[in-house]
Amino acid sequence: QSVLTQPPSVSAAPGQRVTISCSGSSANIGSEYVSWYQKLPGIAPKLLICEDNKRPSGIPDRFSGSKSGTSATLGITGLQTGDEADYYCGAWDRSLSAGVFGGGTKLTVL
Amino acid sequence: EVQLVESGGGLVQPGGSLRLSCAASGFTFSTYDMHWVRQVTGKGLEWVSVINTAGDTYYADSVKGRFTISRENAKNSLYLQMNALRADDTAVYHCTRGVTGGLDSWGQGTVVTVSS
Numbered sequence: 250q251s252v253l254t255q256p257p258s259v260s261a262a263p264g265q266r267v268t269i270s271c272s273g274s275s276a277n278i279g280s281e282y283v284s285w286y287q288k289l290p291g292i293a294p295k296l297l298i299c300e301d302n303k304r305p306s307g308i309p310d311r312f313s314g315s316k317s318g319t320s321a322t323l324g325i326t327g328l329q330t331g332d333e334a335d336y337y338c339g340a341w342d343r344s345l346s347a348g349v350f351g352g353g354t355k356l357t358v359l
Numbered sequence: 360e361v362q363l364v365e366s367g368g369g370l371v372q373p374g375g376s377l378r379l380s381c382a383a384s385g386f387t388f389s390t391y392d393m394h395w396v397r398q399v400t401g402k403g404l405e406w407v408s409v410i411n412t413a414g415d416t417y418y419a420d421s422v423k424g425r426f427t428i429s430r431e432n433a434k435n436s437l438y439l440q441m442n443a444l445r446a447d448d449t450a451v452y453h454c455t456r457g458v459t460g461g462l463d464s465w466g467q468g469t470v471v472t473v474s475s
Contacts, residue, residue, distance in 0.1 A: 305463055347419050
């Protein structure tokens with residue numbers, strides 16, 4: 250079981266908007282930054298969102314991050330077939346003194 | 360351009376050892392925390408270990424006492440010494456650079472297979 254909880258899958262049509270949730274605790278999301286990653290098969294993970302809601306250079310503004318309390322959300326607008334991937338949230342956990350990831354969410358663009 | 364290139368993976372018997380290396384280039388290696396993250400085929404990402412710029416180290420419970428992370432700043436290199444390997448350590452191991460609130464650069468990974 251992952252320390253951070255994500256839905257196993259989400260789906261939406263091209264052009265639509267989707268959100269992916271990530272639930273944790275006061276030891277991680279509630280007190281540390283959340284990051285989001287896109288993982289395609291055979292390709293290294295890509296950082297989409299850091300520091301809860303900041304997009305690294307080169308990440309389109311279709312991707313957004315937010316956080317409230319012990320939960321975080323990744324939003325993707327204007328869905329494209331190329332967005333089909335696994336998405337992971339991550340954070341540092343103060344109690345564990347370790348990094349933690351969510352179990353991953355598979356996005357299907359119908 | 361930031362580059363991280365892992366090496367050292369391979370097939371090893373249960374109970375055996377491997378040493379992974381990560382060659383870094385394109386940035387001032389000594390000023391960044393460096394992490395190892397692994398992914399079992401068909402499973403999710405699992406954080407393994409970090410070494411910060413001061414040399415402090417932290418580990419996932421699943422590898423504590425068996426794995427040792429280290430760095431050699433003069434060689435822009437990160438290492439992961441893996442001992443007492445188990446079947447459930449079989450995974451792709453990625454070297455990744457830590458920045459504030461995230462891991463911004465990742466290597467392609469090196470495959471570790473633990474099997475008799």
